[in-house]
Amino acid sequence: MPELPEVETIARDLQRWVAGAVIVDARVAWDRTIRHPQPPERFVAEVAGATIRRVGRRAKTVLIHLEDGRVLTVALRMTGALIVAPPGAPPDPYARVVFALADGRELRYRDVRKFGRIGLWPGGGLRSVGSGRGTRSRRVAEGSPRYRIGEVFAGHGPEPLSRSFTVQRFAERLARRSARLKTLLLDQAFIAGMGNIYADEALWRARLHPLRAADTLSEEEVRRLHRAVRRVLREGIANRGSSFSDYVGADGEPGLNAERLAVYRRTEQPCHRCGRAIRRIVVGQRSTHFCPRCQPEPVASPR
DNA sequence: ACGCCTACCTGCTTGC
């Protein structure tokens, strides 16, 4: 899906354009998009009349905080997008959920592949990341009869752009794991928000092979990876995200970061650092791109 | 813990 930079871009756009807006009605075109509450008619009844207070992000999920404390969560998965459409805009055949706003605009949840999910939660115990700084959600006891918002993110790893994500903390987490770096960077319980694009980019920047075992990194290598992760994510945000086919910001426009990528989807093209042809392998069923010269093969073969 | 598989969906690209 949209990874951290794309979700952050959408969240910032929405904060500017729909904070303060009133949702007067909603229409659900694909029932399974609504995760909670089911059935979708109940979701529509509960969201109608709500005012949007603020829009933020946690991991790869957009958080739409409502005035009464409840939170709409939008997990975009592979092809989800949130787009603000002006009054009278032509209908979108891929809009799975449409929120009608009081001023005539629509907030549309578009999702070609239908993997994304929208939830509505009682709230409490979760602070979203806001504009890039950020804090982790705190774990909240499960309240009956419904889950509380904090539960949704209880299993997530640290936000890589937060203050609390220090080299020391990263080093400790890496040292405890023997998995391959590529797999770990994609593991949301290990670190939140990385996806296939930025994982490959960060490993290239850090000059680390995707198959390196996490617990074999030197201090210097951990430092490089820490910096690389933060840098590729920050650059992604600055360029409004990487677009290939489906991703767009809330303005409906693609991001500019795809042009800047060093390895992702650049198989057989020259490495920007050394000129060697970029290679593509499959790791954990995911396409993985790297430079065979800049990112040397691990000495001991991983299991 | 770790790696691998399948499932969820649709559309686009590639190869015969």
Added chain:
DNA sequence: TGCAAGCAGGTAGGCG
């Protein structure tokens, strides 16, 4: 041209 296979930014659940 037509058709089938392969590929895609993500994640959950199951198995060994």
